[in-house]
Amino acid sequence: MKRLELWLYIAQRGSALVLAPLVLLHLGVILYAVSGGLSAAEILGRTRSTMLWPAAYGLFVVAAAIHAAIGLRVVVREWTHWRNRTLDFAALGFGLVLLLLGLRAVQAIA
Amino acid sequence: MTNASLGTLKVEIWRGAEEGDFETFEVPSQPSQTVLDLVTYVQRKLDPSLAYRFACRVGVCGSCAMTVNGTPRWTCRTHVQKVASSGRVRIEPLRNLPILKDLATDMAPFFDKGQEALGRFVPSDARASEVATIPPDDPKRKEANAAIECIGCGVCYSACDVVSWQPDYLGPAALNRAWTLVNDVRDGDRQGHLKAVAEDAGCHACHGHQNCVEHCPVGLNPTRSIAGLKRLVVMAALKGEL
Ligand code: SF4
Ligand code: SF4
Ligand code: FES
Numbered sequence: 001m002k003r004l005e006l007w008l009y010i011a012q013r014g015s016a017l018v019l020a021p022l023v024l025l026h027l028g029v030i031l032y033a034v035s036g037g038l039s040a041a042e043i044l045g046r047t048r049s050t051m052l053w054p055a056a057y058g059l060f061v062v063a064a065a066i067h068a069a070i071g072l073r074v075v076v077r078e079w080t081h082w083r084n085r086t087l088d089f090a091a092l093g094f095g096l097v098l099l100l101l102g103l104r105a106v107q108a109i110a
Numbered sequence: 111m112t113n114a115s116l117g118t119l120k121v122e123i124w125r126g127a128e129e130g131d132f133e134t135f136e137v138p139s140q141p142s143q144t145v146l147d148l149v150t151y152v153q154r155k156l157d158p159s160l161a162y163r164f165a166c167r168v169g170v171c172g173s174c175a176m177t178v179n180g181t182p183r184w185t186c187r188t189h190v191q192k193v194a195s196s197g198r199v200r201i202e203p204l205r206n207l208p209i210l211k212d213l214a215t216d217m218a219p220f221f222d223k224g225q226e227a228l229g230r231f232v233p234s235d236a237r238a239s240e241v242a243t244i245p246p247d248d249p250k251r252k253e254a255n256a257a258i259e260c261i262g263c264g265v266c267y268s269a270c271d272v273v274s275w276q277p278d279y280l281g282p283a284a285l286n287r288a289w290t291l292v293n294d295v296r297d298g299d300r301q302g303h304l305k306a307v308a309e310d311a312g313c314h315a316c317h318g319h320q321n322c323v324e325h326c327p328v329g330l331n332p333t334r335s336i337a338g339l340k341r342l343v344v345m346a347a348l349k350g351e352l
Contacts, residue, residue: 003352009314010344078275 008070015067022060047109054110061102069095116140119190121148122200123160127209132200133157145178145185145193149201149213162213169327172263176213177202182268184327204268206277220264220283227280228306229287234298242296254293257286257335259328266322266332278311282322282332285313289335292342304339304346313339 001007033043047053073091077083116139122132135152146164153160164174169187176185179193179200190199207215224230235242244251266282267273273281285307292303307313313336322332346352 003308003310003347005310006308006312006314006343006347006352009340010347013344078272 008073011066012070015063015070018059018063019067022056022063025056026060044109051110054106057106057109058103061099061106065095065098065102068098117197119148119194120198121152122198123149123152123213124202124209125160125212127211130209130212139190143190145176145183145188145190145199145201146174148190148199149176149185160213161211170261172261175204175263175265175268177204177268182265182325184263184265187327204264206268206270206273207264215264217264220267220281221262223280223284224262224287226306226309227284227288227312228299228303229284229291231291231294232297232299232302234296244295248295250293250295253338254290257290257330257332260286260330261328263327265325265327266330269321269325271319271321272315272317276311276315279315280307280311280313282316282326282336285316285339286330286332286335289339292339301346301351304343305352307339308343308347308352313343316340 032038038046069091072094073087076087076091118136118138121135121137123135124130125133135156137148137151137156140147146167149160149162150164153162162174162176164186165171167174167186169184172184174184174186175182177183178185178188179195179198181193182204183193185201193199201213203209203213203215207217207220210216246255260283262283264283266286270279270282272279288303288307291297292300297303316333316336318333318337320333323330323334326332343352
């Protein structure tokens with residue numbers, strides 16, 4: 001792909017932009033659930049009551065998978081001699097694994 | 111003050127090319143001595159076969175850069191006093207460039223990247239057209255001015271870790287130069303400059319960690335220039351203009 005590096009850069013910064021507020025939201029949710037002493041059943045009851053929660057967490061998972069895979073690829077490229085296409089596919093695979101695991105978790109709260 | 115009262119300095123100098131070793135010389139201390147003075151003393155009085163580069167001796171030409179006690183510096187404007195901890199000075203060639211001999215590096219990759227980044231003015235108008243008037247307080251002119259005094263010394267290039275990790279990265283000086291040109295309204299190929307710095311080893315490879323800023327002897331801020339290029343390049347790519 002032409003200018004692959006630039007597009008990866010854009011995707012990584014873009015996903016970071018999406019992640020930032022979602023991370024804050026997630027931290028807020030944790031704090032709320034823990035200090036409120038909510039049980040697992042109560043938490044699930046709330047997340048399943050509206051599609052907004054699964055939607056937010058779904059977006060979170062997609063952004064995290066993109067962000068982490070691209071970031072890891074950069075680290076490997078700069079710190080090792082692994083730079084060819086196989087690394088691109090490995091990074092893609094890593095992103096897909098994250099995506100799959102994450103979406104399974106989202107499905108569980110939906 | 112006599113030289114004797116100032117004592118001598120132990121000066122370790124890299125000898126050889128990529129393969130080589132340090133050789134230690136004793137050089138008499140002088141008041142207001144620069145690191146370039148040390149090297150010159152060694153070459154003139156102790157070992158005429160020492161290779162190094164300099165021209166102006168006053169911080170204009172950018173040819174005397176070396177690594178001094180681990181830090182890239184312009185040696186003609188670096189006082190020994192400032193860098194010689196415990197009377198010891200270790201002088202090496204610049205990092206990130208092939209070593210030709212002793213302290214002289216091959217600067218070709220550095221200058222080649224300047225061209226790769228299209229770091230040169232592209233004329234826009236015919237000779238007959240009127241001279242462009244650019245008010246000094248024009249925001250673009252200010253951006254260009256802030257970045258323009260580069261002397262091409264290669265200190266920032268040597269300080270940049272991304273260059274050492276990713277040897278084809280264009281580097282701070284070339285990108286800084288490109289930034290002055292995209293802000294020059296007289297330049298005829300703004301798009302060309304943006305395209306050049308959007309290539310795979312272009313501006314987006316910069317980590318923004320500012321080691322170039324920290325070491326640039328003339329106080330430029332290549333990180334800022336590169337951030338500006340990143341913004342323009344991303345906007346252009348999203349608009350499909352690249
Ligand atoms: S800010 Fe960018 S150009 Fe400057 S030293 Fe760091 S990576 Fe290199
Ligand atoms: S930006 Fe500064 S350090 Fe880099 S080449 Fe120009 S003058 Fe030297
Ligand atoms: S000799 Fe010209 S800048 Fe040092």
